[in-house]
Amino acid sequence: MAIGIFGLPRTGKTSIFNAVTRGHADTATFRTSGAQPNIGVAKVPDIRLDKLAELSKPKKLTAAEVEYIDIPASPDAMAKGIGGEFLNVLQRCDALIVVCRSFENTAVAHVEDTIDPYRDAESLEMELMFSDLALLERREHRIGTQLRSAKVSERDALAKEQIIIAKIKEQLEAEVPVREQNLSAEAAPLLENFQLLSGKPLMVVFNIDEESVERTTEIEAEMAARIDKPQVSTVALCGKLEMELAGMDPEEELEFRESLGVGEPSLDRMIRVSYDLLGLISFLTTGPDETRAWTIRKGISAVDAAAKIHSDIQRGFIRAEIVGYEDLIRAGSIAEARKEGTFRTEGKSYTMQDGDVVNFLFNV
Ligand SMILES: Nc1nc2c(ncn2[C@@H]2O[C@H](COP(=O)(O)OP(=O)(O)O)[C@@H](O)[C@H]2O)c(=O)[nH]1
Ligand SMILES: [Mg+2]
Known part of the structure; x- marks a missing residue:
């Protein structure tokens, strides 16, 4: 189970990836081409482990983990459509995070002239739908060819598939992402096969300014109100700052966070929301040797x-x-x-x- 981070170039995807995984992948002010996906693992913050440890005083604490894949955008991402060469990586992810740039930074060029994370979130959702439409059209075409030489026994299944594809396409053309479509149980095995991007649970992350961090709660409330869709979560955080904090030792980090005056670190929330989006829960074991969270599907x-x-x-x-x-x-x-x-x-x-x-x- 992995969650893929995608978005426009230079929106802070790699900074956020480094923050959640405490990694050191290259962030770049200019370069975007030639990059490869980064893969890393984040520990899921879970206060319950600490509380249980107080009861059983174990030698070791083991947290659950979430896998992240930081998927580079092609420089002309908007023109070429989503994913481009990394479409197959996106398809393999079980949930997606779209990073939208909300920070001002004159040293870092934005692909659009202005900063507008709501616009970008919207247009990237459209890109997901375009990608799905293109895939379904290719499949339709292939079914057409297959039908010409299909045995009678195979015709039925192909004809059914055609009908389901037509229904999904119709809704996509009306700008309804697959995750919002009420599809019949019949469609489930096909969906599993197609791995449609707009059908995956989505988290919209706004990468905000250092100066806006104290307004995180306010910004998140607005996001939740304006991006209110099923299986879509919203989080705001400052990627650059979070990446710096993740590089500190834990005490220094805690002190710094307190001085910033923010409540629950957005980063912790982002990781927990990721876990939830992936449909994962934890059961816990505790004893003198180890207190541990085990990951299972709901x-x-x-x-x-x-x-x-x-x-x-x-x-x-x-x-x-x-x-x-x-x-x-x-x-x-x-x-x-x-x-x-x-x-x-x-x-x-x-x-x-x-x-x-x-x-x-x-x-x-
Ligand atoms: N001021 C500011 N700069 C940021 C922030 N997040 C990322 N950047 C800068 O934007 C550039 C691109 O960041 P990167 O994480 O490589 O973006 P990616 O191309 O989406 O992976 C780097 O120079 C970062 O330092 C932020 O929250 N605030
Ligand atoms: Mg990057």
């Missing part, structure tokens, strides 16, 4: 979650002892939670919830 069962830790635990699964994180903290200990009845056993088919603190019982 909706999976206890026995499948067990496989995350070890395939033996899945194979020899007996039952799971589970308490919700909030219940455990309120009770103060496993023993108290057991008395209150919030600590209970669940079977194989139990649907895991975010924040479940789990102990799997198994034999092999």
Whole structure:
């Protein structure tokens, strides 16, 4: 599972990538061509791990992770359409982040004459839709050829595909991204195949000025109101500043953040929103050795979650002892939670919830 960062040239994509992954990829004032995608991993900030660690005093804390891919824009991104040579990288991503430039910086040229992140967010969403339309047209064309030589038994499936494609195209032409289209369950396997870009969950990130950081909450409220669409999240942060902060040691960073007077670091929020957009949740384990967050997809069962830790635990699964994180903290200990009845056993088919603190019982 990976989330792709894309956008116009010089909007701060690589700066933001470096901030979330604490990496050191090249940021560039001028150069944009010849760049390759950067791949990195961010730790998902999770206060619950620290709280659990207070209870079980483990030797080690292990956070969940999110993979980011920083996808360079071609210099003439707008003219050539989205992705260009990196279209296949975008298609492989499970969710997308579009970075829109909101910072003024005369040393860094913008591809447009003016700074307008709402305009850019809109036009990049259009680019996603154009890319999908082009893909669907190519597929339609191919179906046309296939139909000429298709066996009777194959005709049905191809004809159905044609109908579904026509429906998706019609809505795309009316500027409705795939993620907002109410498509039938029949369309699901096709969508899986096509990997349409406007069907992927999206996060719109405004890269704001250093001077605007203190107005982050205000800017984010406006974004949430103006970009209010299903499966689209919004975050504002200053990429350059966040990249510098990520390069500091933790105490220095904390001090600096406090002096800036911002609440929850936007960067932490961005990472958590990424995790959520990818459809991921964490279950937690804790003990004297390790307190750890394990990544699973929303909706999976206890026995499948067990496989995350070890395939033996899945194979020899007996039952799971589970308490919700909030219940455990309120009770103060496993023993108290057991008395209150919030600590209970669940079977194989139990649907895991975010924040479940789990102990799997198994034999092999
Ligand atoms: N003033 C200012 N400059 C920024 C900010 N974010 C990025 N830049 C500058 O913009 C240029 C392009 O940044 P980069 O991250 O390489 O953008 P990319 O082309 O989208 O990957 C670099 O010179 C950055 O230092 C920001 O928030 N404020
Ligand atoms: Mg870059």
